[in-house]
Amino acid sequence: MLIQMKPLNWFKVDPNQPRKQFDEAKLRELGESLKVHGPLVPVLAKPDGTLLAGERRLRAAPLGSLTELPTIITDRMLSETEIRLIQLTENMQREDLSAYEQWRACAELMSLNPAWQMKDLAGQLKKDPSSLTRILSPSKCSTAWQEALKEGKAGISDCYAASKLPENAQAELLALKLSGASRDAIEQAGRKKRNGSAPGAKVSRLKVPLASGASVQVSGPGITLDDAIEATQAALKAMKKARDDGLDSKTAQAVFRDKSKKGGGSP
Numbered sequence: 001m002l003i004q005m006k007p008l009n010w011f012k013v014d015p016n017q018p019r020k021q022f023d024e025a026k027l028r029e030l031g032e033s034l035k036v037h038g039p040l041v042p043v044l045a046k047p048d049g050t051l052l053a054g055e056r057r058l059r060a061a062p063l064g065s066l067t068e069l070p071t072i073i074t075d076r077m078l079s080e081t082e083i084r085l086i087q088l089t090e091n092m093q094r095e096d097l098s099a100y101e102q103w104r105a106c107a108e109l110m111s112l113n114p115a116w117q118m119k120d121l122a123g124q125l126k127k128d129p130s131s132l133t134r135i136l137s138p139s140k141c142s143t144a145w146q147e148a149l150k151e152g153k154a155g156i157s158d159c160y161a162a163s164k165l166p167e168n169a170q171a172e173l174l175a176l177k178l179s180g181a182s183r184d185a186i187e188q189a190g191r192k193k194r195n196g197s198a199p200g201a202k203v204s205r206l207k208v209p210l211a212s213g214a215s216v217q218v219s220g221p222g223i224t225l226d227d228a229i230e231a232t233q234a235a236l237k238a239m240k241k242a243r244d245d246g247l248d249s250k251t252a253q254a255v256f257r258d259k260s261k262k263g264g265g266s267p
Contacts, residue, residue, distance in 0.1 A: 006071040011058055012049045021098060022059060028055060031063025044071040081112050085124055100150045102158075103138045110136070130233070137163040142170050148178065157183045161190040169193060187230075195224055 001060050032056070043054025051058060052074070061069055109124075110116055118136070123131040138146050140163035148154040154177050161183070162170045172193070177186055202222040209215045218228040242252035 004071055004073060005068045006045070006049075007068045008058065008061055008066070010049045011043075011045060011051050011069075013051055021101070022056065027056065027060045027061055030060035033064070034060055034066055035064035039066070039069055042072045044074065046071045047073055047075055081109065085109065098152070099135075099156045099159075100138075100146075102135050103149065103156070106132065106135050107139050122162065124222070134160045139163075140167075142167045142174070145170060145174055148174060153178060158186050161187045164190055165193060191226055191230075191267060194226055 027186070039057060039061075041054075041057075043057055044052040045054075054069070057069060060076065061067075085219070106121060106125075118132050120131045122132045122239055125132070137156065137160040138149055141149075141159050144161075145154065145162050146157055149156070149159055154174070158173075158177050162173045165173065173186055173190055176189055181189070190220065202224055204221065204223065205217060205219040206223055206225075206228045207215055207217045216232060218231045220231070223231075238256065239252065242255065
């Protein structure tokens with residue numbers, strides 16, 4: 001790879017870039033930063049000028065009175081998947097893509113690689129597989145839900161709740177969301193609809209012995225299997241956070257107990 005200074009009119013923007021929307025105010029801020037400090041990170045392009053990473057810098061450069069940018073030129077033949085991964089990874093690590101843009105980009109990568117499982121995409125993007133399950137959940141939603149996500153009328157969490165239902169049963173949840181219902185209300189309505197369409201036995205305690213010799217137990221009034229799954233996922237998220245905060249199991253348990261006593265609900 002070579003680093004060269006290239007004039008702004010040399011670049012060609014890739015129409016398949018995952019980012020479709022650019023905040024003008026933030027572009028002006030970036031332009032001012034480029035004007036004061038100069039471009040600290042080169043953009044990435046093919047030898048023919050096709051931009052692979054750095055479109056925000058390219059758009060902000062003229063706002064900062066720049067006429068050229070330092071450019072890493074890669075002469076290696078890149079596959080379509082490699083190009084999309086470079087673009088998506090850079091955008092997700094810098095200014096967040098919209099939920100809709102993240103979904104479309106991840107869905108395209110899965111389509112380009114039919115043999116991939118969720119863990120493969122997660123490994124490429126250095127993300128937790130559970131977060132990719134949510135990001136890709138609009139693929140299981142109706143077109144109306146996907147449009148609501150695109151227009152910012154619904155979020156990924158809302159789509160995730162809707163995706164647990166068949167497409168022909170999602171309209172009621174969307175109407176609820178468009179009327180101003182919260183994410184928790186959408187999740188609760190979806191759970192009620194699932195349990196109503198496929199009633200199952202409820203228990204006060206569900207214990208799952210594991211091959212390691214440990215066991216996981218969920219308890220509460222009227223626990224369904226869906227309730228237990230969601231509670232386990234929430235508990236796993238809380239335990240991972242406690243670990244990241246440097247807590248041991250004994251301290252974490254005390255923190256969870258205190259939160260519960262203070263009415264904090266699930267940790």
